[in-house]
């Protein structure tokens with residue numbers, strides 16, 4: 109069947125790879141050490157606005173996680189190496205440090221963040237810093253700080269300096285009372301994790317700042333992301349990355365979710381492409397500011413079967429993590445991303461699109477074939 113063939117290609121690839129019409133009236137401005145206040149939008153201290161004819165100058169926060177380095181690589185090819193700055197609170201490995209601009213930035217340090225934006229004349233801010241679902245549940249106070257207070261810092265700085273701001277949301281922004289198959293853009297959102305609560309908060313605050321202050325806020329709800337070159341950061345979908353690494357390294361994989369747990373997933377290249385396309389979409393094409401994006405949906409046992417087609421000796425066992433399982437059971441099984449496709453042309457170029465079946469992209473298939481000739485670089 110076509111979707112099975114496409115799903116196999118993704119498995120192979122991972123194995124073989126290394127606003128509304130309101131006019132903005134005021135802009136929220138937080139001066140250092142003071143509470144937020146409001147000034148008119150033509151206040152003279154504003155930095156130079158982003159001009160569509162210039163390359164954007166991009167800052168990525170939390171850039172050393174699963175997604176940031178790949179996004180930086182893609183954006184640097186497009187806009188030039190020096191126009192994309194990675195930042196994080198961790199020390200970068202040598203090859204990342206030498207591959208382009210890197211800067212220390214703690215998103216909880218408002219003054220530092222503002223200084224970076226001003227000194228580097230940043231025009232796009234991609235806000236990747238976060239504590240993910242499983243890690244967040246193990247340290248709720250820190251997750252609240254990083255995911256909510258950090259977001260407030262980013263929102264104020266983005267509004268003050270006229271930035272285009274991208275903040276990713278997640279399947280985790282939905283909860284047990286949301287429709288699960290498929291989950292539409294607009295429905296009940298009552299998540300039961302601090303991660304999910306913080307992401308709904310981010311969606312709503314971003315949209316509020318857009319309507320209230322004209323902030324160019326853009327948000328995609330990512331499915332679980334599969335990558336080979338970068339490790340996941342403590343989310344409920346981590347198993348779908350770990351299986352590839354463990355299969356190559358040890359030939360054994362212990363899964364912490366039940367075999368039939370179906371969740372939306374996406375290959376990293378498609379996630380990053382969607383992010384760039386959404387950031388470049390003309391504002392008048394966006395009828396909303398937060399969109400679902402979909403690619404495929406599968407369960408651990410289906411993924412294991414696909415990996416076993418490449419590595420028949422792989423042994424898969426199950427030891428259920430009750431916290432992760434409870435989270436997964438409350439999440440969407442499949443996303444309805446029709447608004448993204450209709451508004452700004454999101455397209456996974458699927459060989460088969462069915463509400464509960466895996467599918468993939470032809471571009472991913474092409475890259476998979478290329479990588480087949482490059483050798484195994486997963487582990």
Ligand SMILES: NC(=O)c1ccc[n+]([C@@H]2O[C@H](COP(=O)([O-])OP(=O)(O)OC[C@H]3O[C@@H](n4cnc5c(N)ncnc54)[C@H](O)[C@@H]3O)[C@@H](O)[C@H]2O)c1
Nearest residue numbers: 170172173174175214215236237238276278330332333341
């Ligand atoms: N990876 C996925 O499957 C997935 C799915 C849906 C949404 N997302 C979202 O995409 C974004 C990036 O995800 P990821 O997988 O790369 O996350 P990750 O956990 O791998 O990386 C997050 C990064 O944030 C950094 N960080 C933590 N505290 C910080 C602070 N105080 N200041 C600055 N940086 C800090 C960490 O050091 C880490 O490098 C997140 O917002 C996440 O919620 C990811």
